[in-house]
Amino acid sequence: MSAFAVGNDDIHQQWAEHDPSQTFTPNHEPMSQILGFITDASKAQDKYSYFRLQGAALKYLNDYKGYLERIPVSQLNKNEQLAYWLNLHNLLVIEKFANNLKKAKRINKKRGTPQKAGKWWREKVTNVEGVALSINDIEQNVLVRHWDDPLFLYGLFYGVKGHGFSGTQGFTGASVTSHLEGLAKKFIENDSNIEIDGNEVAISSLLGWNKESVFNDDEQKLLGHIQAYATGNKALQLASVNVIQDKYDFDWKSLAQRPPRQSTANASNVNNSSAPVYRGGS
Known part of the structure; x- marks a missing residue:
């Protein structure tokens, strides 16, 4: 014991x-x-x-x-x-x-x-x-x-x-940190996980499920996290996003x-x- x-x-x-x-x-x-x-x-x-x-x-x-x-x-x-x-x-x-x-x-x-x-x-x-x-x-x-x-x-x-x-x-x-950062960038790049529509973004349930416990139920904190690991065109699109859709999806x-x-x-x-x-x- x-x-x-x-x-x-x-x-x-x-x-x-x-x-x-x-x-x-x-x-x-x-x-x-x-x-x-x-x-x-x-x-x-x-x-x-x-x-x-x-x-x-x-x-x-x-x-x-x-x-x-x-x-x-x-x-x-x-x-x-x-x-x-x-x-x-x-x-x-x-x-x-x-x-x-x-x-x-x-x-x-x-x-x-x-x-x-x-x-x-x-x-x-x-x-x-x-x-x-x-x-x-x-x-x-x-x-x-x-x-x-x-x-x-x-x-x-x-x-x-x-x-x-x-x-x-x-x-x-x-x-472990660099490994996870690479996985985060790959995940966020995938439109099946993070999909942008104008100034809104639909996020995977992997993030939505943990919005309260991991992101302190703070939408801006969650959005900032996504923006921090976005690359290329996805990063440019996310720069103008300010709303996270309430409906999450998971494959x-x-x-x-x-x-x-x-x-x-x-x-x-x-x-x-x-x-x-x-x-x-x-």
Whole structure:
């Protein structure tokens, strides 16, 4: 159990603590290996073959999860903490998909929203420093609560078209800010997420859901954030925008690839020859 003595209402408060002098760097190469293993790159948007996570590959994922659960995250510096929480969050979502392949297409019900989390997001699926956590706990009780910068929103993997995550690189403390900034620019550039009509802008629900908790329910703060990471013509258009539309939209279309019919029969090929080898340490 954690030595941090807190009441139930403040059980997540321990992760407000960090050690700026701490130089320990967790090994997040396994996250990149997992992402690279399941990602089918596309110019439009990457898709994910969760069915590949069988046998040795699934054990690799579980070994990395166990490694993360043993790290004293409250003792890390702030950037390492952010990289840690994003990787753990994304790993848990991928694990859910891998263990529930037939339900991957119904992610909207399984995820729900921050205000009304679905079953997958409510379940306690990990234990960090003696505290049982759900995916929603990591999002709302850790990231939203202890990080003022909204950039972390773009690092959350949901496995659907509307999410802000892309690529095959796990987060590291050394590059987490620049990594998230790149994801933010790519997200905001996409008209499916940020659409401008005259002096108004329609925003993705990824931002709208978190308007109150992350942007203090301040429309101008949210608008300023979007403008700060807009580039090119989108930045010029946003310069004259002063109204955010009240209706938000989110693309729930799953990015899960359908497994080939012979995948079960050929599972040994995935398990033995393709699975990455975990060397994370303890």
